[in-house]
Amino acid sequence: MKERGGDHESYLLRLLERGAHTRRSLEERLLRRGADGTEIAALLGRFEALGYIDDGLYARLYVEGHGDRGKRRLRDDLRRRGVAEATIAAALEEKDDEEEAAFGLALQWHERGVESRLIAGRLLRRGFPPALVRSLLDRLERKAP
Template sequence: MARAICLRALTGAAKTRQQLADLLARRGIPDDAATAVLDRFGEVGLIDDAAFARAWVTSRQAGRGLARRALRAELRAKGVDGEEAEQALAEVDDDDERAAARRLVERRLSSLRRVDRPTATRRLIGMLARKGYSGGLAAGVVRDVLDETGFGTDDPDPDLHDPDLLARPAWDT
């Protein structure tokens, strides 16, 4: 029974040993039977927490732009131990983290065109903080992107001062 439960769970996506142990406990499988099945699955390579951690870090860092701190917390919640988690997190260096933060800010910036610079700065830093970035890194990346794009340094709506644009009918613009 424990074997069938684990195989079914592993069909959808890779799982950590801890996730499978928790599943077996919820299903009422005795500890000794669960341990025997989990040990065997580990021996044959169906459970590999180190590989799970590497894949998780790669996927979540690239896809969601999460910082190492957030990735570490997610791995801990999935039951990946400290050493395996740290080895997986070592694949993400400071440059990768900064580049991911920059992509997140650049992607979000277009939706903030109607707010002033302090509001945009606060919202962008908050977004990065929720993704696990440190305050210093977040503030630096936001400042750099806003400076490079000239966000908030020019007239908030230059079209208001263009007499040619104002003279044309709205459907003509």
């Protein structure tokens, strides 16, 4: 059962009131609600023009809010959410030093007694590069009493 256009607009407003979304995620949700492609394009275009939908801002906020992840993981997460490659690249340029973030996590886990192989797995799953993980583990081993 298709909803009237105003209902889709109200639905879109409710989604945006709850938090930021990418254009693609909103498009997918509207499709599931029964909106047609023309209506979706018009609604999303209007909301984008008003500044309610901004994939660049979404990407920057996502990167900022997930400082415990490596650039690879952040890139993959944003791709899955439908953010364009150029937008992702711009957001990742602003990311703090990846090595510093990874070392902080590794040190914290090391001090709690987590084994090196488990620390490595955690860092790799968070998207930190394997060479960096090896380097950090070497650094921790040298630091250990």
